[in-house]
Amino acid sequence: MSYHRLVILTGAGISAESGVPTFRADDGLWMGHRVEDVATPEAFARDPAVVQDFYNQRRRQLSTVHPNAAHQALAELAARWEGDFLLVTQNVDDLHDRAHAAVPPAPGFQLIHMHGELLKACCTRTGRVCDWPGDLAAAEPSPHHPQGRLRPHIVWFGEMPLSLDRIEAALARCDLFVAIGTSGAVWPAAGFVQLARRAGARTMEINLEPTPGRRLFDEGVYGPATETVPAFVAGLNV
């Protein structure tokens, strides 16, 4: 079977072997932090220093990690894929971006960071987004508005994920949907498989182990992403 319109959703599991902690593992990113204290608009209003510091640490950690064989395999696929290919990541790291920068993608490729990006900041007054590779101070002045502050360009709990219109349009016409390294615990990403099924797409989950949503997928492939993702890409024969 050959496919022409591919949507791949990635989660923290694809970056785990690069050394970026996942969220829900016992030693995961939320361990030691209550989500309400670091990942909500209310937390930022209450104690911006704690929230900025949490993301400053995550941002600094990016300079110590590198794309792994799974990111690289998807970048090579994006370079060769002749149809549409939407890569949607829930990850706020820049490991997909770095892998694709090394192997320029074909014209039908798009990458969406639906939960934002650690290396960007956003003006609290205008919503304008800018590159921000360093630390953010508790009350970092915004270059875009005299009364604005900069906050991490991260979608917090209670906020709307980014580019949902484009994602849903691609899901409505895809013929292959693959979820890689995501627990399926967070909506709306957890519902993407159902939208793809409705479009008649073949659906596959690639994970270390079956997730609670396994029955929603036609197929499951299990093992470390650095092994399973290159094997999946090789099996597509493009």
Ligand code: OAD
């Ligand atoms: P989770 O931490 O919930 O799930 C990570 C998944 O990766 C699990 O299903 C693991 O089994 C799998 N995994 C771990 N190591 C792996 C490996 N080496 N190879 C393959 N799979 C592996 O992370 P997400 O599903 O990405 O949102 O979490 C979704 C969202 O929840 C995040 O984007 C974040 C969080 O709250 C926001 O911050 C808005």
